[in-house]
Amino acid sequence: MEHAATGYEGIDWRSKCPISSALDIIGDKWSLLIIRDLFMHGTRTYSEFRDSDEGIATNILASRLKLLSSLELIERTDPDRPARGNAFTLTERGAALRPALEELARWSQAHLKEFHADMVEIAQPEAEVEQ
Amino acid sequence: MEHAATGYEGIDWRSKCPISSALDIIGDKWSLLIIRDLFMHGTRTYSEFRDSDEGIATNILASRLKLLSSLELIERTDPDRPARGNAFTLTERGAALRPALEELARWSQAHLKEFHADMVEIAQPEAEVEQ
């Protein structure tokens, strides 16, 4: 394999610290945005992620989806159907990141407006109502 | 300037989303570890950061300290003395990240042990008692 090695076996933990370990996984500019999209929409397909405002590159997207799946933070809504149209959801482990995300958003809104004036209030990082 | 361009003017915000904006700043593997060290010790010098378990490279450390200072998440304990021995502290803005860090640690301890068995309980991300 050349490109995009993924799978959690490949992670080398920098230390035994929980915070450091969390960052070993989601400490980059994209992973938490994928999680965020799932909180906001409940479910999301590859192309919906791809078309998000931030504009993630498709190779990065694919590799992050693979990593997050291998760590079971996300999973396909229908594990045994082919990929096309087969969206992703949060697993319990992924959904458990919600408080962390919320605190991060709260901090951002309270302290980053000064640098980034047109930042928006968060819609409410809440899955849309089912049905 | 060749190396290590820093200062918040250089940040290009990917979107108006607060979470995305937070990640534009602290969305990497090192920044939050600097913040963590400050929570745990109250104060920290360059070499103390450098000697942390995770082993940050000195060029990265210097550039992160510069960026976090320019965003006023951290500051020198004594702004007008020379750098040597002049530690860093959290500003109010930096200290406000505590809930987010705590939730992240909580999540990590609850959900990452399975992949990283020897992860340690967090000491208590609380500044040591003064004096």
Added chain:
DNA sequence: TTCCTGACTTGCATCTTGCAAGTCAAGAGT
């Protein structure tokens, strides 16, 4: 006045990202 030692900077190799083009297979339509 020299020596030492923190606090950085620099150069270069390597790894990760970003971007533009593919490729591939499952349906939809005919």
Added chain:
DNA sequence: ACTCTTGACTTGCAAGATGCAAGTCAGGAA
């Protein structure tokens, strides 16, 4: 059955970020 379309990826290469080893530089201590 056969082509056409379109999501879901891969690949190649350029550009940027990181990691490592080696400096540089200034402020005390001796």
